[in-house]
Amino acid sequence: MGGTDDITWRVVEVLGSIPSAETMTALGHLVVGALVPDEGEGAPQISVVEGPVIGDLGEITLDAVGLADDSILGYRLHIFAHLPEAEGGFTLKTVERTLLCRRGVSGDLCL
Secondary structure (H helix, E strand, O other), X not given: XXXXXXXXXXXXXXXXXXXXXXXXXXXXXXXXXXXXXXXXXXXXXEEEEEEEEEOOOEEEEEEEEOOXXXXXXXXXXXXXXXXXXXXXXXXXXXXXXXXXXOOOEEOOEEO
């Protein structure tokens, strides 16, 4: 695995606002859609690695793999959300992205 960084800002920038969804899984799919282009048959495969877990925050970890990149296989996205209030869904708090490397790693970079 490559480096991990906080890319919450990028999700908000692409979507135009802080996203919310009824479930953590649905929120995870919104986040993936903002970060990984849907290229038809080349669209990434999404799988739940861990969660969803509901505690002080909602939490889920997803892998989005199958990117059309020669060094980066995909991303592991660790997503945190504020719990729903009376009428709202889970609202995004933080997205941490870890690179999943296809061939190997040098420091934090995929080779």
